[in-house]
Amino acid sequence: MKTLQHYIDGRWVSPIEPGSVFPVINPADETQVAEIRMGSAADVELAVAAAHRAFASFASTPLDERLEMLRRLKAIFVRRIDEMADAITTEMGAPHDMSRDAQAASGPDHIEATLVAALQLDWETRIGTSNVVREPVGVCGLVTPWNWPINQIMAKVAPAIAAGCTVVLKPSEQAPLSAQLVAEFIDEAKLPPGVFNMVHGTGPAVGHAMSAHPLIEMMSFTGSTRAGIDVAKTAADTVKRVAQELGGKSANIIFDTADVERALDGALAGIFGNNGQQCLAGSRILVQRGIADALIERFVQRARKIRLGDPMLPSTEIGPLAFRQHMERVLSYVEVAKADGATLLTGGRRSEQHEKGWFIEPTAVLAPHNDSRVCQEEIFGPFATFLVFDTLDEAIHIANSSNFGLVTYVWSEEIGRAHV
Numbered sequence: 001m002k003t004l005q006h007y008i009d010g011r012w013v014s015p016i017e018p019g020s021v022f023p024v025i026n027p028a029d030e031t032q033v034a035e036i037r038m039g040s041a042a043d044v045e046l047a048v049a050a051a052h053r054a055f056a057s058f059a060s061t062p063l064d065e066r067l068e069m070l071r072r073l074k075a076i077f078v079r080r081i082d083e084m085a086d087a088i089t090t091e092m093g094a095p096h097d098m099s100r101d102a103q104a105a106s107g108p109d110h111i112e113a114t115l116v117a118a119l120q121l122d123w124e125t126r127i128g129t130s131n132v133v134r135e136p137v138g139v140c141g142l143v144t145p146w147n148w149p150i151n152q153i154m155a156k157v158a159p160a161i162a163a164g165c166t167v168v169l170k171p172s173e174q175a176p177l178s179a180q181l182v183a184e185f186i187d188e189a190k191l192p193p194g195v196f197n198m199v200h201g202t203g204p205a206v207g208h209a210m211s212a213h214p215l216i217e218m219m220s221f222t223g224s225t226r227a228g229i230d231v232a233k234t235a236a237d238t239v240k241r242v243a244q245e246l247g248g249k250s251a252n253i254i255f256d257t258a259d260v261e262r263a264l265d266g267a268l269a270g271i272f273g274n275n276g277q278q279c280l281a282g283s284r285i286l287v288q289r290g291i292a293d294a295l296i297e298r299f300v301q302r303a304r305k306i307r308l309g310d311p312m313l314p315s316t317e318i319g320p321l322a323f324r325q326h327m328e329r330v331l332s333y334v335e336v337a338k339a340d341g342a343t344l345l346t347g348g349r350r351s352e353q354h355e356k357g358w359f360i361e362p363t364a365v366l367a368p369h370n371d372s373r374v375c376q377e378e379i380f381g382p383f384a385t386f387l388v389f390d391t392l393d394e395a396i397h398i399a400n401s402s403n404f405g406l407v408t409y410v411w412s413e414e415i416g417r418a419h420v
């Protein structure tokens, strides 16, 4: 079985302190596929020191050379895209087509977008009597989640390298296989040692040590709001810059003027795509009263037909949830919904068709009001919450009555109403 190591200063290394060993479990069949030797603050120290040493020369490496490194990395990514897709499906259970064509493909896409942006940017401009110069920030700490692992990693790594920053990445402990491949690709692309470093470990041990480290100039964090608050507070002590992408409980508003078939497609994809494990999931579905009963009935019928199964099979539409504790947390919201006075419309239990794996049936509930916990808390699974509204103003009020603020979807054939 593969043991995953840190990648520090251009070498694969074991943790300095003998820490815990974390099993990497395939969520579709519960088999162990690898293990991670979890890191600690001591490994962060080593990685930051390497990144800091490398920054001195990398920051002044000509832009052309940095972009050439990214082109080499992109070519490797494209050549090894199937390996990356296998890793993503094995670690977090997304259907393989999605892992390859959307998740893994976002790696080279982010590199390409960075190359284009870097060539368009005025790195040094004279405006009046001022010289405006764009300079790399320094060592960047990157912390990423498990749900779209490569998208998150490469959206941070590619621009950092183009800018001349050096990085320490802490990938999610729940999605370490794809991160390991990124480190392999970077090794193969022969980036200078210390430009990219990766430390495996938990958020409280490794991620927190990064947020606190005085030589890290910037933290780029994607994950839950709870962890993001800790990152921001900790980073404040050393006056770091912080960039964050956090959770969501996004409203998907369907007016009675919508093309119902398209709105249904959108609502189903919005909450069941990637098994609902998406920050921008349309998890609160607001339907105008006149069409509510019929639309909800059709939604439930179609949800029951979704093909749940082995994510390696092309016929599968939804795979398992990413890990056991996550599945248990998602299922716990069925009781929360009932306590709120919500009605269970479909699903709400583990799939009986699967003896192994963290499969749950696509679930939908009708909530009594927007203050219910199922309307206010991010469940992050295949769990749709319906609310019924009467007027445009009511829909806007409900959509905005949330502690989250990520996206909103609007379905109407009256463009004026959609653009209010």
Ligand code: NAD
Binding pocket: 143, 144, 145, 146, 147, 148, 152, 170, 171, 172, 173, 201, 202, 203, 204, 206, 207, 208, 211, 222, 223, 224, 225, 226, 227, 228, 230, 231, 245, 246, 247, 248, 278, 279, 280, 378, 380, 406
């Ligand atoms: P999480 O917050 O549990 O973990 C995310 C990462 O942060 C992991 O690497 C984790 O180990 C680390 N971490 C945890 N506690 C930390 C701490 N105190 N200090 C530093 N690092 C810490 O989130 P998750 O379960 O991995 O991912 C799901 C969450 O991510 C959801 O809330 C989802 O909405 C959000 N997300 C947001 C976006 C976006 O673009 N807004 C994209 C993807 C995921």
